[in-house]
Amino acid sequence: LIHKDWWRTATIYQIYPKSFCDSGNKGVGNIKGIISKLDYLKTLGIDAIWLTPIYESPMIDNGYDISDYYNINPDFGCMEDFDLLLKIAHEKGIRIILDIVVNHTSTEHHWFQSALGNKKSEYRDYYIWKDPVNSEAPTNWESKFGGNAWELDEKTGQYYLHLFAKEQADLNWENPKVRDEVKDIISFWAEKGVDGFRLDVINLISKQQDYQNDYQGDGRCFYTDGPRVHEFLQEISDAVFNKYGSVTVGEMSSTSLTQCQQYSSLDGKELSMVFNFHHLKADYKNGQKWTVMPFDFLELKSIFNHWQQGMFNKGWSALFWCNHDQPRVVTRFGNDEKYRVESAKMLATSIHMMQGTPYVYQGEEIGMTNPHYTSIEQYRDLESINMYYIMLKQGKSEEEVLAILAQKSRDNSRTPVQWDNRKNAGFTNGTPWLEVAGNYSEVNVEQAIKDVDSIFYYYQKLIALRKEVEVITIGDYTDLAQEHSQVFCYQRSSDTQTLICINNYYSKHVEFELPADLIIKNGKYILSNYEGVLADKVKHSLALRPYECRVLLIE
Numbered sequence: 421l422i423h424k425d426w427w428r429t430a431t432i433y434q435i436y437p438k439s440f441c442d443s444g445n446k447g448v449g450n451i452k453g454i455i456s457k458l459d460y461l462k463t464l465g466i467d468a469i470w471l472t473p474i475y476e477s478p479m480i481d482n483g484y485d486i487s488d489y490y491n492i493n494p495d496f497g498c499m500e501d502f503d504l505l506l507k508i509a510h511e512k513g514i515r516i517i518l519d520i521v522v523n524h525t526s527t528e529h530h531w532f533q534s535a536l537g538n539k540k541s542e543y544r545d546y547y548i549w550k551d552p553v554n555s556e557a558p559t560n561w562e563s564k565f566g567g568n569a570w571e572l573d574e575k576t577g578q579y580y581l582h583l584f585a586k587e588q589a590d591l592n593w594e595n596p597k598v599r600d601e602v603k604d605i606i607s608f609w610a611e612k613g614v615d616g617f618r619l620d621v622i623n624l625i626s627k628q629q630d631y632q633n634d635y636q637g638d639g640r641c642f643y644t645d646g647p648r649v650h651e652f653l654q655e656i657s658d659a660v661f662n663k664y665g666s667v668t669v670g671e672m673s674s675t676s677l678t679q680c681q682q683y684s685s686l687d688g689k690e691l692s693m694v695f696n697f698h699h700l701k702a703d704y705k706n707g708q709k710w711t712v713m714p715f716d717f718l719e720l721k722s723i724f725n726h727w728q729q730g731m732f733n734k735g736w737s738a739l740f741w742c743n744h745d746q747p748r749v750v751t752r753f754g755n756d757e758k759y760r761v762e763s764a765k766m767l768a769t770s771i772h773m774m775q776g777t778p779y780v781y782q783g784e785e786i787g788m789t790n791p792h793y794t795s796i797e798q799y800r801d802l803e804s805i806n807m808y809y810i811m812l813k814q815g816k817s818e819e820e821v822l823a824i825l826a827q828k829s830r831d832n833s834r835t836p837v838q839w840d841n842r843k844n845a846g847f848t849n850g851t852p853w854l855e856v857a858g859n860y861s862e863v864n865v866e867q868a869i870k871d872v873d874s875i876f877y878y879y880q881k882l883i884a885l886r887k888e889v890e891v892i893t894i895g896d897y898t899d900l901a902q903e904h905s906q907v908f909c910y911q912r913s914s915d916t917q918t919l920i921c922i923n924n925y926y927s928k929h930v931e932f933e934l935p936a937d938l939i940i941k942n943g944k945y946i947l948s949n950y951e952g953v954l955a956d957k958v959k960h961s962l963a964l965r966p967y968e969c970r971v972l973l974i975e
């Protein structure tokens with residue numbers, strides 16, 4: 421069963437077009453720029469590209485605020501450019517996955533423009549409107565970007581819901597016309613030959629209809645994995661995804677294992693696979709993003725254990741460390757100075773040897789780091805700028821707030837891809853929309869391609885290994901050192917193969933013992949981030965160097 425789907429042995433590369441490559445001098449990446457890098461991506465060995473939104477948008481949230489689902493954002497190019505990208509990618513054997521954002525639209529979308537201020541508009545019921553309660557917002561729900569989640573429509577006196585920015589109005593999925601529109605949008609792109617879809621915050625589309633206040637939290641319990649979400653997804657899958665054979669990946673906010681087993685169930689009724697974010701909260705103090713705390717290593721391993729074991733034979737995970745909303749992993753869980761190369765390779769190994777489909781976010785494959793900005797002027801992300809003012813208001817010092825942003829801001833991963841050591845890292849001939857990270861003269865693609873020991877070639881090996889070693893796809897998962905404070909060591913097993921993935925997560929040397937009952941007689945090392953390991957005799961006792969990782973295969 422597991423082998424008939426191409427995506428179960430595939431690796432997917434995420435492109436954030438605005439920051440990928442500018443073929444001209446606008447300072448913003450474009451589709452032509454992507455086309456110019458397809459050979460590079462082919463060399464890396466990826467199977468598909470996920471493009472974050474490229475549709476028309478006022479770009480309040482960099483394209484996650486769509487004003488026209490049927491046209492390309494002129495900043496990125498035109499429909500001919502997109503068709504050409506699709507054609508050339510397909511010729512090279514690379515599939516294209518588009519981002520579908522249908523929890524909300526931009527308030528500049530013509531549906532919203534017609535609905536705003538007009539209770540009689542045929543589109544009024546495409547959105548969620550409520551009367552004020554005690555002359556205030558209908559509920560105390562919070563926007564994910566800070567502040568109340570309701571905005572007043574002055575003319576009608578009603579409020580509309582926006583779980584994100586006030587320029588991103590939530591669609592009313594209870595309305596069957598909305599669901600039909602969604603099917604039409606997806607069909608339009610599938611008809612063009614698009615291979616799959618990433619569904620933005622798709623587990624938030626079904627809201628509990630009584631719109632209560634949340635006295636315990638921010639309101640998320642009333643719309644996360646909501647009452648009709650599975651029904652809606654099955655309806656869309658049935659009508660479009662299954663018809664076109666599209667691969668689908670759902671972005672699931674604050675979800676649970678049981679929900680994800682159903683979203684990605686092996687009968688294919690809903691989605692192919694799911695992103696969840698629990699492992700990326702291992703460095704949140706009390707579950708709060710806008711805090712700074714060293715990551716909780718035992719917690720991180722226990723979350724992976726929960727999900728890897730829980731999804732086995734039930735669903736399918738999208739594996740990832742990085743995306744356009746998360747800080748760079750090498751800065752976050754590794755070491756972005758002395759051990760940048762070692763730790764980037766180790767982190768990649770520890771996630772790529774798990775069960776699921778790995779996603780590589782642009783620049784991750786060369787070990788790009790957070791830019792370590794020091795001034796608010798350097799940031800562009802609306803969430804970061806909102807939070808800057810909110811945290812200052814809460815009484816934090818500017819220094820403290822900037823230190824938090826430097827760790828947590830979404831702009832950390834949105835800096836332009838570092839292609840070479842020329843001005844602007846070869847990203848654009850103009851002025852980049854967001855400042856390039858200062859280390860681009862050492863950390864860049866050109867350098868990585870020249871160096872046989874680079875992070876790039878290591879990712880290339882990981883991607884190839886997934887296709888060669890079956891147990892990576894089908895094996896079960898056991899943590900062999902759950903309580904160890906420094907080593908992450910897990911086993912993947914099938915009837916014919918056992919793979920052991922050993923990772924030192926710290927810069928200290930460590931002695932580590934493999935379980936005494938593990939039969940290592942036929943074992944051989946197939947990958948490591950240190951030289952010479954592949955020729956080592958396999959023993960139970962290991963002396964691991966800073967951030968050392970080893971993959972042991974026993975057949």
Ligand code: TEU
Pocket residue numbers: 481484485521564584620621673709744745803
């Ligand atoms: O993100 C959804 C989401 O909940 C987050 O990862 C979000 O960025 C975070 O909670 C903020 O702290 C998706 C997109 O990936 C993101 O870029 C969009 O801004 C968001 O949806 C709205 O469309």
